[in-house]
Amino acid sequence: MSAAMALTGRAVVITGGGTGIGRAAARRFAGVGADVLITGRTERTLADVAGETGARFVVADVATAEGRAAIVGAALREFGRIDVLVNNAGITRPAPLGEIQPAVAEQQFATNLTGPLFLTQSALPHIGRGGVIVNITSNGPERGWHGASIYGATKVAMDFLTRTWALELAERGIRVVSVAPGITETPILTNAGLTAAQLDSAKQYLTRIPLARIADPDEIAWWLVTVARPEAGYLTGQVIRVDGGLGAA
Numbered sequence: 001m002s003a004a005m006a007l008t009g010r011a012v013v014i015t016g017g018g019t020g021i022g023r024a025a026a027r028r029f030a031g032v033g034a035d036v037l038i039t040g041r042t043e044r045t046l047a048d049v050a051g052e053t054g055a056r057f058v059v060a061d062v063a064t065a066e067g068r069a070a071i072v073g074a075a076l077r078e079f080g081r082i083d084v085l086v087n088n089a090g091i092t093r094p095a096p097l098g099e100i101q102p103a104v105a106e107q108q109f110a111t112n113l114t115g116p117l118f119l120t121q122s123a124l125p126h127i128g129r130g131g132v133i134v135n136i137t138s139n140g141p142e143r144g145w146h147g148a149s150i151y152g153a154t155k156v157a158m159d160f161l162t163r164t165w166a167l168e169l170a171e172r173g174i175r176v177v178s179v180a181p182g183i184t185e186t187p188i189l190t191n192a193g194l195t196a197a198q199l200d201s202a203k204q205y206l207t208r209i210p211l212a213r214i215a216d217p218d219e220i221a222w223w224l225v226t227v228a229r230p231e232a233g234y235l236t237g238q239v240i241r242v243d244g245g246l247g248a249a
């Protein structure tokens with residue numbers, strides 16, 4: 001069986017598939033013959049990626065119960081099952097302690113943590129043996145990160161879900177893996193509403209990256225596809241850090 005064949009016809013759901021890492025993942029999964037469903041809240045970006053890759057799409061907010069039901073419903077209508085669920089949709093709204101707005105914090109928890117948690121729970125009855133859940137996380141818990149109380153907490157919590165679900169789902173033959181990107185060239189910080197000055201100041205992190213550059217989304221997407229392959233069948237409960245060495249520095 002060739003590497004491409006292994007994912008041919010697999011039903012892959014990618015949240016946040018209209019831009020950034022999710023879009024690159026949709027291209028890569030479609031490129032190896034998977035049947036891809038992308039989701040997000042913006043029809044235009046989803047339709048663009050669908051037109052380019054042949055992916056199906058559903059406009060749905062992962063932070064709401066209705067949105068999650070729409071995602072699972074669309075996957076079942078299109079494919080009848082889910083083989084790979086990529087929990088990729090995420091937002092960051094930086095604020096230091098003292099300036100954290102409850103509603104903005106809630107939005108991050110709902111999008112980055114409880115949304116993917118309950119989406120996975122709804123999808124689970126439709127994921128069979130050999131299925132894979134991939135959670136996109138971020139920096140580990142060892143170091144603080146200025147302004148990232150809520151975002152960082154959601155991502156570290158997702159890594160805990162990865163480890164816990166890996167134990168709970170092992171006997172069903174379902175693997176669970178986190179892919180934790182380093183700083184990657186996507187619209188995420190612009191979407192966060194950062195000013196040009198704040199974006200400049202975020203670049204201070206660049207000097208700390210051993211490989212001395214940020215990642216291209218496709219360099220993250222390659223890992224998403226790779227951990228989902230049947231050949232990666234002995235991998236579960238782990239966090240794969242793809243961060244140019246930042247975590248080791």
Ligand SMILES: NC(=O)c1ccc[n+]([C@@H]2O[C@H](COP(=O)([O-])OP(=O)(O)OC[C@H]3O[C@@H](n4cnc5c(N)ncnc54)[C@H](OP(=O)(O)O)[C@@H]3O)[C@@H](O)[C@H]2O)c1
Nearest residue numbers: 016019020021040041042061062088089090183184186188
């Ligand atoms: N870029 C980085 O440096 C970096 C580093 C570490 C981890 N990550 C993680 O990588 C993942 C992808 O982010 P990205 O960098 O590729 O940024 P991005 O381009 O902004 O992608 C995030 C995607 O999530 C979707 N989304 C946001 N809120 C949603 C909601 N409530 N329901 C459904 N979809 C929603 C967005 O589409 P709509 O707005 O149209 O819904 C967008 O397509 C995120 O989990 C992020 O935390 C990124």
